[in-house]
Amino acid sequence: MTSRVTTRQRPQLKESFLFVEEGVGPPILLLHGLFGTLSNWEHTQRRFSQHYRVLNLQFPLYNQQFHTVDTLTDYVEGFVSEQRIPELAIFGNSLGGHVALNYALREPGRVRCMVLAGSGGLFERGFDRNIMIHPDREYLRKKISEVFYDPSFATEEQIQEVESVISTTRRKLSLVKIARSARTNNMRDQLPNIRCPVCLVWGREDKITPVAVAQTFKEKLADARLVYIEKCGHAPIIERPEEFNRHAAEFLQGLPY
Amino acid sequence: MKPDEIRARLERIITEGLSKPIALGDVTMDSRLREDLAIDSLETVEMLFEIEEEFGIKIDDTEASEMRTVRHAVESIGRKLESRGLS
Numbered sequence A: 001m002t003s004r005v006t007t008r009q010r011p012q013l014k015e016s017f018l019f020v021e022e023g024v025g026p027p028i029l030l031l032h033g034l035f036g037t038l039s040n041w042e043h044t045q046r047r048f049s050q051h052y053r054v055l056n057l058q059f060p061l062y063n064q065q066f067h068t069v070d071t072l073t074d075y076v077e078g079f080v081s082e083q084r085i086p087e088l089a090i091f092g093n094s095l096g097g098h099v100a101l102n103y104a105l106r107e108p109g110r111v112r113c114m115v116l117a118g119s120g121g122l123f124e125r126g127f128d129r130n131i132m133i134h135p136d137r138e139y140l141r142k143k144i145s146e147v148f149y150d151p152s153f154a155t156e157e158q159i160q161e162v163e164s165v166i167s168t169t170r171r172k173l174s175l176v177k178i179a180r181s182a183r184t185n186n187m188r189d190q191l192p193n194i195r196c197p198v199c200l201v202w203g204r205e206d207k208i209t210p211v212a213v214a215q216t217f218k219e220k221l222a223d224a225r226l227v228y229i230e231k232c233g234h235a236p237i238i239e240r241p242e243e244f245n246r247h248a249a250e251f252l253q254g255l256p257y
Numbered sequence B: 001m002k003p004d005e006i007r008a009r010l011e012r013i014i015t016e017g018l019s020k021p022i023a024l025g026d027v028t029m030d031s032r033l034r035e036d037l038a039i040d041s042l043e044t045v046e047m048l049f050e051i052e053e054e055f056g057i058k059i060d061d062t063e064a065s066e067m068r069t070v071r072h073a074v075e076s077i078g079r080k081l082e083s084r085g086l087s
Helices: A038-048 A069-082 A095-106 A137-147 A156-165 A169-184 A211-220 A241-254 B003-017 B041-055 B061-066 B070-083
Strands: A004-010 A015-022 A027-031 A053-058 A088-093 A111-117 A198-203 A224-229
Touching: A015 A038, A015 A069, A027 A038, A027 A069, A027 A095, A038 A053, A038 A088, A038 A241, A053 A069, A069 A095, A069 A169, A088 A095, A095 A111, A095 A169, A111 A241, A137 A156, A169 B041, A198 A211, A198 A241, A211 A224, A224 A241, B003 B041, B003 B070, B041 B070, B061 B070
Parallel strands: A027 A053, A027 A088, A088 A111, A111 A198, A198 A224
Antiparallel strands: A004 A015, A015 A053
């Protein structure tokens, strides 16, 4: 099965949607994290496109129009509306989880269920101390290593990818503004209003959103289950994609979706 | 660029450019960024990037750590501009 990368203009915002679409069936929207790209979901996209219509959306992280959780949610809202999707499942990692939760509050009738890994929305560590404004490679390697349980995932390729992401002050400023918004936009009090089933898939060794965060999500959300992946950090979709996919598939089959 | 202009542009960044609201009346040359204006580490980074964009300069991490008051920031920006022949 082949996938296609598409950009389409959103008339009101003059903003193109960059996304990959693969497969046929009930729709699943994939939302990546703050430093993320479409490739983060590579394994999940391939796995679920066998039975679902998978839409892997790239956030416009460097567009000043979308520097907050709310405006990124606007972006998702515009995308889902343009795609004319009446009902969908959303998978979100980190910032993508935060935006998914925010979207579910806005469109409760449209979000059938969510699978969240290392989701933002309550507490995130990482941008709170010892921030270098012009980071060297060693600093980047250390910060990227913190995302994973296994530090060997902080590869040269990953470091180069982040270096290109933060290649200009404008880009770095964009990321900082989004991180600020994510920290300000705490969803603790709103979580009970999210009624759809949620599967929380958490790395047991997550240093960015520690397991206590996952437990709070489970307590506050109306209908949530929590599963852990051992020896895994903040990005199960990259570090342990087979296990993430297995938990997500079991969850969807159990609904059923 | 004269210190007064640097100060005015810096005040605009602090009061309008950051994600959190800070009242202009709260900003003086002796305001301490962290203690008086409650600008935390992430907001400091945001402010520094805004300064780099606004003045077209690059602030290294050592200089950034020495900007503890509005006056420090104005003087540091002034030195940067001067060294580039932009003062």
